[in-house]
Amino acid sequence: MKAVVCKKYGAPEVMKIKEVNKPEVKDNDVLIKIKSSTISPVDCAFRKGNPFVSRLFTGLKRPKHIPGDIISGVIEAVGKKVTRFKVGDEVFGHTGLEFGAHSEYLASHEDEAIILKPSEMTFDEAAAVAYSAMTALPFLKDHVKIDKNTHILINGASGAIGTFAIQIAKHFGAKVTAVCGSSNIEMVKDIGADHVVDYTKDDFTTHLNSFDIIFDVVGKSSYSKSKYALKKEGVYLTTAPDFGAVIHMMTLSRLKSKKAKFVATGLRKVPQKIEDLNYLTELYKNGQINSVIDQSFVLDDIIKAHTYVDKGHSKGNVILILDQ
Numbered sequence: 001m002k003a004v005v006c007k008k009y010g011a012p013e014v015m016k017i018k019e020v021n022k023p024e025v026k027d028n029d030v031l032i033k034i035k036s037s038t039i040s041p042v043d044c045a046f047r048k049g050n051p052f053v054s055r056l057f058t059g060l061k062r063p064k065h066i067p068g069d070i071i072s073g074v075i076e077a078v079g080k081k082v083t084r085f086k087v088g089d090e091v092f093g094h095t096g097l098e099f100g101a102h103s104e105y106l107a108s109h110e111d112e113a114i115i116l117k118p119s120e121m122t123f124d125e126a127a128a129v130a131y132s133a134m135t136a137l138p139f140l141k142d143h144v145k146i147d148k149n150t151h152i153l154i155n156g157a158s159g160a161i162g163t164f165a166i167q168i169a170k171h172f173g174a175k176v177t178a179v180c181g182s183s184n185i186e187m188v189k190d191i192g193a194d195h196v197v198d199y200t201k202d203d204f205t206t207h208l209n210s211f212d213i214i215f216d217v218v219g220k221s222s223y224s225k226s227k228y229a230l231k232k233e234g235v236y237l238t239t240a241p242d243f244g245a246v247i248h249m250m251t252l253s254r255l256k257s258k259k260a261k262f263v264a265t266g267l268r269k270v271p272q273k274i275e276d277l278n279y280l281t282e283l284y285k286n287g288q289i290n291s292v293i294d295q296s297f298v299l300d301d302i303i304k305a306h307t308y309v310d311k312g313h314s315k316g317n318v319i320l321i322l323d324q
């Protein structure tokens, strides 16, 4: 089978497409013919080995796995003891820390965070949900209380996580202010944003005492400036904390009325992830969320895909197609 192979950390060109052995299927494994995955800034960080701490998961000196941890696909074979799935099932979810999604096949333990894909989602849409809706949801469902009186600001609203964060915050009843560039204003309004701040013309941190929650999905703001835009009991959520947010979380957060919170959503336990995949599936089936897809790349164009995502201007999700 074809797979992405990296022998060292670095620029997109470190990735090669190679023929490797199809994985063996053990008794509790399912063999998945992968249809789609995503390419995100997380994949780019793992490829670079930067931040260095990411190498704890991917290999200290050099990458030790086929990259990618997001999949949608079809079960092609099942081990003798598998009970959750059968051949032909369409599935989506996470591979876990064995990675291996950027290849044509994956052998995964049946107890990983993988569930049946509903017919309402295409394989591309399902991969987008597994990456970015699965990042946005835990922040908004488990770490803040949102109702119709909540005013939330989402920074990076036009990207992969941001486009789901808008829709999920609206689902919980919030009033949403989206921060994006001029070319994405119509798109974020179309998916539910009530107000827009164009970051090329206006600095949201100068909107003093305005928001109950600031959710920086793209990690481009700082807590020390953003806190002035929070109301008295406001909460700052971030997918990528800056130094000030880390210090606040470790020291002052318990004492101060304003809180800063970070969640490493990929490291949550499998049952929590399965619960969230099921939750998002229901929202999708009810038409409450939709995947915004920027563009798709085939496996042979993996370098182009990473180069594109590295630029940081994706409009929604970038998809990697493993099987047309």
Ligand SMILES: NC(=O)c1ccc[n+]([C@@H]2O[C@H](COP(=O)([O-])OP(=O)(O)OC[C@H]3O[C@@H](n4cnc5c(N)ncnc54)[C@H](OP(=O)(O)O)[C@@H]3O)[C@@H](O)[C@H]2O)c1
Pocket: 040, 041, 042, 132, 135, 155, 156, 157, 158, 159, 160, 161, 162, 179, 180, 181, 182, 183, 184, 199, 217, 218, 219, 220, 238, 239, 240, 263, 264, 265, 266, 309, 312, 313, 314, 315, 316
């Ligand atoms: N905590 C976790 O568990 C976790 C999990 C997954 C990802 N992450 C983190 O989440 C981040 C990636 O988010 P993503 O996948 O949504 O990224 P993305 O899709 O690459 O985001 C790109 C979007 O960000 C917008 N943007 C760029 N600079 C901006 C700025 N200064 N202000 C507002 N918007 C700006 C761009 O709009 P323009 O084109 O207009 O600039 C573009 O639409 C990474 O930092 C990653 O490490 C964390």
